[in-house]
Amino acid sequence: MLRIITDSASDLPKEYITAHQLHVIPTPVVIDETDYFDGKTIQTKDFYNILDDTKRDIRTYHINPAMFEEAFLPYAQAGDSVIYICFSTGIAGTFNAANIAKANVLEQYPDFDLTIIDSKSASIGFGLLVSKLVTMLENGAPKETIIEAADYFISHIHHVFTVHTLAYLIKGGRLSKFKGTIAETLDMKPILIVDKDGSLQVLKTVRGRKKSLKALIDYAKSNGYELSSQTVAFCHGEDENALQFLLALADEELKPKDKLISTVGCAIGAHTGRGIVGVCFLDASEEKYKEFLS
Structure with missing residues (x-):
């Protein structure tokens, strides 16, 4: 089965994610030396309330290879074909980390069909791209057409x-x-x-x-x-x-x-x-x- 997955930097609304059963890998955020995960263990309202307090120590880091391996492995084990659309390489190191994880997973599952696409996008621009590709998948577009469309939309x-x-x-x-x-x-x-x-x-x-x-x-x-x-x-x-x-x-x-x-x-x-x-x-x-x- 062909799947599309993405990460939380796409900022897609929760209602959309639920309606389309979209797998969204959460971005880590560190608050006062404690790790949280965007949209999973911390929600936006709570996050901004904390962010307003300038005394709090807040930083983010990109999803690391181990986190990606955990996300990719179930699809490899199920024999699914996957398109992962990731946060822009111009802003974060997500794309490189995902490719490291892909190489590790392929050592165990050499037939795993995973395509990683650099969205060159952020926030809801990234989300807009993902939503178009999800619609295409739901309407029966083959993987090659979805990948071609991704390149087209990214450039526009x-x-x-x-x-x-x-x-x-x-x-x-x-x-x-x-x-x-x-x-x-x-x-x-x-x-x-x-x-x-x-x-x-x-x-x-x-x-x-x-x-x-x-x-x-x-x-x-x-x-x-x-x-x-x-x-x-x-x-x-x-x-x-x-x-x-x-x-x-x-x-x-x-x-x-x-x-x-x-x-x-x-x-x-x-x-x-x-x-x-x-x-x-x-x-x-x-x-x-x-x-x-x-």
């Missing part, structure tokens, strides 16, 4: 985000303390994108929260392909007010056919803080795979 998915505070980007070294402190004083908000290599980049900065949210919609309008005919994905880091403001703008200006909405989990949230908000979409047509996406 856009991610654009903003954050409420720069403190976590400064703490993580993505922004210098000097520049970050000045920007915070001036209420400057970065507009962030995930580039084609899957790395996080600052596109520009704008002044004020509402302008930053409007900038996300403007970016989508400028770069999206017929947004009224596609599913547009939205995510937030436990900031319902910002999400609703963004959705209202999207309904007015983008008019998406459907929406995929999620909360940013530990893998990304630990490095951005509460208040990250993002929009993800395609810049090209899905017509080529319409047979398996309807």
Whole structure:
């Protein structure tokens, strides 16, 4: 049997995961020297409440080879064929760890058919990719077509985000303390994108929260392909007010056919803080795979 599995950096909603019986490998997060697992032993609301306390020591690390072996072995033992779609190599070392685990499992089960795909994506952009491939699988697409479609969607998915505070980007070294402190004083908000290599980049900065949210919609309008005919994905880091403001703008200006909405989990949230908000979409047509996406 062909299976698709992914990891929790995809930030897919729990309702979606349950409805599609999707295996999601949890990302580890360390809080005060204790390991937790994203979506399994810690939930997003609890995580952000802890993250708000600046005295707590919080960090993440990528899923390691031993964790991947534990996840892969049941499929190898069952004789299943698996596509694992992983968190971007431009942000974490997940892809390399998964391949180490694959090599170890193949020593025991040399016929195990496992394809590991670098999503070059993060959060709900990653989730949007996974959801399209799951739909294709459920509609009978063969493995080769799903892998081909993955490459196509990866090259055409856009991610654009903003954050409420720069403190976590400064703490993580993505922004210098000097520049970050000045920007915070001036209420400057970065507009962030995930580039084609899957790395996080600052596109520009704008002044004020509402302008930053409007900038996300403007970016989508400028770069999206017929947004009224596609599913547009939205995510937030436990900031319902910002999400609703963004959705209202999207309904007015983008008019998406459907929406995929999620909360940013530990893998990304630990490095951005509460208040990250993002929009993800395609810049090209899905017509080529319409047979398996309807």
